[in-house]
Amino acid sequence: MSEVESRFVKRGYWVNLSKGPIMGQTITTDTQTGAFLVALLAITTSLGMSHLWHLITFFYHQSRADGRPSDGLFRHQQALFRTLPTPSSLTADSIKLWYAWRGVGDHTLARSLPHTIAALLFAVGSIAVSVFSSSVASSTDLEVLVNSPFCGIMDPNSTSWQSYLNVVSSEGTSYASSCYRAGSLPSRCDVFSHSSVPFTTESSACPFDQKMCASPAVSFDSGLVDVNDAFGLNLHASDRVRYHKVASGNVLGRPPLPDEEFVKYLYGNTDALDFTVSQSLLNANANMQIRTSAVWTYVFTDENDFVPIPDLKRHDADVTLRFILKNSIMFMQPVDDPMYSAHREVKLLDTQGENNTRFISDFPGSHQMCVNTPNGESCTALSGLLYDYSNETIPGANQLQLAVLRIVEQAALIFDNSVPQSYIVEDTSDSRESITEIPDDQWIKETQRWEAIVWATHQIMVTDVAIGPAVRDPLSQQFVLPPTNEQHQNLCRMQKMRKQGGFVNFNYFGLVFTISVSGTIVLIDLVLLRFLIYLRKFQQALAPRIDRWTQDSVFQLDRRAHEAQGNGIWKDLDNEVPVTTEGIELPDLLLETLPPPSTLRPLTSTQLVQSGERTSFQTLLSETQTQGLGLSDLEPRCHGPGPHILRDSDGCTP
Template sequence: MSEVDAKFVHRGLWTNLEKGPILGKTITTNLSTGTLVIALLAILSSLATAHVWHLAAFAYHQIRANGAPADGLFRQQQALLRTLPTPSSYLTDSLKLWWYWKGRADSVSLRCTLQPLIALFFTIATLAASISSSFVVDTTNLEVLVDSPFCAPVSPPRGSPFSTVLTYMTAVTDVAQPYVNECYDNNGTSFPALCSAFTRPDIPLVNEAVACPFNASMCVGGGSTPAAQIDSGLVDFNSGFGLNLPKDQRIKLRRKTACGILPLDGHTKVYSAEDDVFKIRPPLPGEQMIEFNYGNETDGSQFIFSLSESNVTRTYGIDGNYNFNPIPSEMGRDDAFLALLLVQKNAITYKVPVNDPMFAAHVPFTRNNSAGTGEMITEYYSDFPYSVVGCAQQFQFCHARKSSSEFCTDLMSLPESINATFPEASALQRVLFKNIVMAFSMLEISRTHALKAAQLVQPGGLVPSLPDDQWRAEILYWESFVWAALQHQIADYAIGPAVRDTTGGASKYVGNVTTEAQKQLCKVQKMRKAGGFMNINVFGLVLITVVALLAAVIDITLLRFLIFLSRFRKALAPRIDRWIQDGVLQLQRRAYEATGQGTWTNLDADVPVTVEKSVFEELPKEFEPKRTKTGYSFESQDTVMIREVMDGKAWGVGDSNERLMELWRSRTFVNDVPDLRSKR
């Protein structure tokens, strides 16, 4: 089956219950919208890591800002932290500090180790956050929800002939058979593209040898385990078939099929084609017919074939029958759904004898090599052109209940009444059970039309060889077909049987969706889509957005909050002030003051400004304090008048001395101004 058509994909918000009600919130959207979301997530993740880095740098600066005397390396590290560089820039700048300060300060290597490690960690974290944000958006092999206007059950009118649904069954068989070949027999290797339509490519099956499912005399081969049993175990329809049902609506299914090769003696009859009452053409001269009967005499024969046709047919064939009443003493079972399969081996030949009980071939025939070399070769014909297999199919159904534990039936045949068999099932569960029973009644094991051995047939009807247990592989192959057909039929309810059946005959068997349960079942089918859409995980999207915005808000408002808080908690004030004073603009202000340029205000803010408009010269690379008659000049905030006194006026002369003392008494940071009076 090819993947679901884009027009049947639900767009918008839905919940993938397999991942939970919170983590499963999903938005399915087109590629253009999804690309924008990916870009937005990359920006948000980068924004989040950047602001978290700012907070980490601020915290690290504040831990170190204890006000104790320190060397130049410490002061430069603090100034570097205050600039809030990116983690990668901080990493390289920290290495530069280590390089230039080694041998000039104590324990440089030790003191320059932690900073690069922190920066490296945040650099990696930034890259990881950007990459991981892309996992919020799935772009390939998506699980999508089916939303089709053609959703409907296969529900032929009661009493309608089998031909009513024949076109649909043929359409399902045409896709299920190649699906089995590709997806049910890959020996655990990677699945091809054909298998990517369903949420689970195949249903695991267990093949084991068991006792005869009928009377022991009805299984060829002898021994205690002459039959093959294929058991699926309980398959949850959420995980196995992609249904998106809540826990209290879930159902499970188990199918166990036991098959044995039936004896031919006493169950076949050969007669002239002239006596055949079911003639479909004029008989050939001397043509004989063979019939097989494993039921009551009133049922008539289950199979009738022409031996003449069989003798000239160089291909395998298979036919099935489930509409018969078995002889109770031979195959009677009340707890199983019985089916017969007839394998037509016809005139197939083998290069070597075959001991497999289904394909037994020991009749030699020697002929000339077709290459014309005159060489004689020996091939082997089947011991008998037909083999018959009988199968007992059992089912076990389970469904969740709101008020109590899970309910499970015993192994049984297909139920005749859904309501009587599942009295506590919800309306949705009953609709689903009805669909399952309908699917199995249409395509059970007798409906298979292929043999695995047919894949080995060479031109001219020659098979190189077959293993002794080929018959067991065939039974597994048939049972795999049944499950593959069920996978397609379950999905067809949501997509619409009319979409698969393109013959125009769907109106004969497609029912109406009228009840709420039927409508609900239309909206719970998940399938896979290789491309064309994107799934956005709502939880991941919200988480990244909230974390990014929260980190940004905290980073932007934290300093202002701490400044406000420092008015009431004086212990915070010195550390916060050191953060401000280590800022680039405050350091620049100090440098200009040191060269006697500008009268500054706004000392306690991030941005200091001059009192009046000023023009500044470039700062010199080196600066030495000027020696004057009265002492050294130290330029700082509001020190213009000090410089006037030092340049031309003696201490204690007129108003200059009074102005200087007034300025001295008005200083906020007294320790920043040297005691000029000691230089007199």
């Protein structure tokens, strides 16, 4: 059993309804396109988080820009925030500021540590967001939608399916052995949406007349399973179908008779024969392999080749009689298991001339179908297969649900407990075809395995409808019917299977959410901090805090430093980038500090400010430079039209 071929995988957008109508939206691409989208996601996420940090830093700077006098650490921190540092840069620079201002400012550690912690938390959050964005894409153990041009069902009126049935039976037996068990499963089990269909195993009463049962019965019950889960169908909630299968079995034993040469078993009539199954003991004595023969009868049809005796007759279940011809298989120990009961001793002479003792040995099903209807769930009775699923037998079912029921019914009709041909005990025989000791409940393990094989073959046959039975067995092409109505055409596009590689699935919601949120954050940052912030009306609405954002820029701080040294006359003081009034050369800034600031003396010269323009004062700087004025004392404070005379640091006099 191999996974679906790549040529049958649907590319593009589809909805995995098992994950919901929102989170189930999926885009399936090849690995090359997937790698491009993964890279795009990584870049988009990185940009979004970077610009989000810019916005956080901007609003934090604005919340602190209240205009009150503060110490040097505060001014340095505001200048640092104005540079829009990365979280790692803010962490490092905050530590530098704390170290430089320790012992000088008040509570420097308490004022620096929150910035460091916030930056580190944001960095961790960025990593978490990156992990989330990577989870949007998955490239292993994928659930993909089947899209095959060979979709079709086996012709129910044909009986020449043997080639296809043999292939499905063989693959189902192998798959059940590997995948219908507890514990870790091999990768070959990652074929269907769910590797197996769970069922319970319980002891039950004899399903026939009590005298027919040589042992207690065992029952295998799947409960009502959703066909979406059992077979990987992708049906909407309103189209859901549930399937309930119960199989009960026991051993119909009899004691051996003396001098038997040919045995006929009569458990009901088959065609014109006066027995159900026969066995030649001459052939049995020469055969050391288990052989199987089976007959069956169905409740809701009169076209049965086998009519069971009254003691085996059931009116609420289909009956399968499985004859296990053990022939001359031998056991190394007495066996009390009712299926393999062996107590007669046989002496064999081995190659060493020694005698060795060996022992020669001396199954109804019910189905229930439920569909979701506008008036609630509608179910058939737990009984045999109906053969005719329509609105009369299951009221309220829509045409798509009826199409699903017919496909499930076809699988259940063809592959029942008479199909499995292998036995666990055959795997335990030694080189002399003798079977080692087996437990008393071996027959339960055997029947449990048969039930697993039945479910495995059902999984294969239902999924083959969408892929095409002829893909699995080319010889069956002539017996395959293409979709003949809208419902079957829809079913061709509703089959999910698993794929281990070669494709990438993207969660459409996660992809759109990540790109949309990141794009919105980037757009807000660019529009707000790169455009709106410099519009005059926007500045007036947010003044005076927004003015402090402008004045804390590195260009404004550089302008102030040059003004403090009397370098040039500056204009555009309200803009992010101030410039000199003339194209002059500016010397390097001094490495020495200026003398302590002192009170301004009355000025002996004036500098006019042109209408509507702020400018610096070269003459003023020349007269006041020797007094050691601070940077804030040198900034002109006059606004508006008309000439003004700068008197001191307290204001302007017209």
